[in-house]
Amino acid sequence: MFNQQILKDIFEKGFNLNFESNKKENKSQLKRYNKIKDFLLKPNFNGFTGEDLFIMQFIKKGWGHDIAALSNMAEAIANLAIGNPRNIQEYQLLLEEIVFRAIHPKVNPYHKNIESVNNLGKFGYYLEHLNICLGAYARIVDNEKYHQLNKRVSFHLLKNSMSYSNYHADLLPHVKMKWPADQSAILYSLWLYDQNNGTDISSDLIQKWLNYMDNNEIHQKTGLFKTEVLKTRNYSNQPRGCSISYLCHYMGKFAPEKAKHQWELYKQHMMTKVMGKTGFREYLPEYDGKWSPDSGPIIADVGIAATGFALNASSTLGDIKTFRVLEKSMNPIYSVVSQGDKIPMLNMLTKLGTDLLSSAIWLNAETKQNWYG
Secondary structure, three states: OOOHHHHHHHHHHHHHOOOOHHHHHHHHHHHHHHHHHHHHHOOOOOOOOOOOOHHHHOOOOHHHHHHHHHHHHHHHHHHHHHHOHHHHHHHHHHHHHHHHHHOOOOOOOOOOOHHHOOOOOOOHHHHHHHHHHHHHHHHHOOOOOOHHHHHHHHHHHHHHHHOOOOOOOOOEOOEOOOOHHHHHHHHHHHHHHHHHHOOOOOHHHHHHHHHHHHHHOEOOOOOOEOOOOOOOOOOOOOOOHHHHHHHHHHHHHHOHHHHHHHHHHHHHHHEEEEOOEEEEEOOOOOOOOOOEOOOEOEEOOEEHHHHHHHHHHHHHOOOHHHHHHHHHHHHHHHHHHOOOOOOOOOHHHHHHHHOHHHHHHHHHHHOOOOOOO
């Protein structure tokens, strides 16, 4: 699928591109924002395509990258609205469009109007990201339009999580696999519901989940959280980079001290440097793991998803030093892959590095705001 030598050259050398840091960063951020804005304002939405999401060129159903992209868009747009309230009407409009797409039958797993779904079922992965979209909407848009849906999804996720002794909700109906990373997103979405509504439905579940993780899911050598609690995969008892990065971002809101502890351990055991570029490993050095749709390509042991999510986690946790180091490593690579139409053989890499999911995660990371400070 990937030309590994081209990937390696880009990661290690960045094709020796030089640029003025601040000027380039601002232009790149604006480019990411406009890409997302253009997508959200495009009429006649009928689902994501391979032009929108890299993975859909190979897996037509997209492995949930569509709702994850919308979730990160929602966080990023809410960040921008808080940081630049003069443009609040534009950001509110974009959040309307994000929720419209998030509940669309071409995105939701029920494939019909979500209001007519009697049982939300075991679709925790979709619902976690939908609920984050709804939480961002509630924070920025001053109306009750989606309050009942937000409440319904929140109480459904709460009940499903509490129904298991491991305090992890079902993620998919026919998949026996539960990732703490996804449960952290579920808990974050419930925490958002509480922050927006002055309620407290999340704290008991959060404490029970944290206790369960501390008592049952600590990797002995590193102290990091293990990846999967039902032990259905070879890597279940391992910490994985994409999982820890993802988890630290979401847990950084509802359990910041615990998240910072995991983050420091993560940097100690899985942050690495290759030819001057800093990134995060997808697997520990002693574990022979393979790339997956979750990890993206793994180049010289560095996970693309792990590093991208780590950029987001570092800004959530206020680790500006690590954020800048990662950004400095990633910017030259982004500069190369964003020129796929100019450099032969880079079209596929362009879609990987600049698709809507990648753009949304990066925009979320670089626009971070405290929503309730």
